Amino acid sequence: MIAPSAETTSAWTALIRAARQRLDAVESALKQAGLPPLAWYDALWEIEQAGAGGLRPFELTERLLLPQYGTSRLLNRMARDGLIERTRSAEDGRGQVIRLKSAGQAVRARMWPVYAAALHDGLQDRLTSDEAATLAGLLNKLA
Amino acid sequence: MIAPSAETTSAWTALIRAARQRLDAVESALKQAGLPPLAWYDALWEIEQAGAGGLRPFELTERLLLPQYGTSRLLNRMARDGLIERTRSAEDGRGQVIRLKSAGQAVRARMWPVYAAALHDGLQDRLTSDEAATLAGLLNKLA
């Protein structure tokens, strides 16, 4: 049987702990501020980047690495809150096109400072630039 | 407003992506093998370490960084599956003592090779020893 080395094990536990703590910090800062969860930010961001042409749900699924039903339901909730607009696709009768509404843009804009502050406190305050770059490089080897 | 640097941002995205992918890989290997989720492993491990003296639920809550109700329900499911034994605490009438049953030890033992293999493939194969050590060091600054 394959036994992971001590270095592997400590990298693993550090990875899980760090990711969980930082993520929890961001999520709770958002919740604290009465804002939606982080996943909404990512989705709103992608939709915003797509601009006037909009975006298809399956594209969002790919970009956010969500399960298909996860995207469907996330879009449901965002639509229910009036943040996005769903229209039937002209080219593909099975699908839709998602576009950002101004309320969605506004919510994303309100989320950003909270998100940024959490990243600042959680990462920027704790690592030098070089360390952050090294860390990113090593983590990208795991993806 | 505080804007995170480019290095911070890329460390952040790399952190989230790497953690999610590695974690998903472990979880799906376990599920694939018909075994319970990773959280069970951690819990079973802690309970096993506690030995014959057992462990109090609130201690597990602290060690696993779970919400209190999360522990309560996790223990419920493990007890329902006959993996642990819950007895009322002799010293504290409010509480219980958790002890591992042999079925619990067996499940943890079956989980380990699957878990270890996923760590091997996900981490050990992708990082040198030195890199893993550096990574762990950097990640620990974030905790």
Next chain:
DNA sequence: ATAATGTAAATGCACTTGCATCTATATGGC
């Protein structure tokens, strides 16, 4: 001893997630 406050653990309720499946449209082969 009594009352007030604190801590251990469980739970009702609303919401989210995972899984499997379903409906509708699209596409390729014949």
Next chain:
DNA sequence: GCCATATAGATGCAAGTGCATTTACATTAT
């Protein structure tokens, strides 16, 4: 055109999670 198969997206159901609250016992102060 017609059928088989593939893809977009939604959804019923079971299970898990978060929040707030509850129950029970413990501890401290009076």
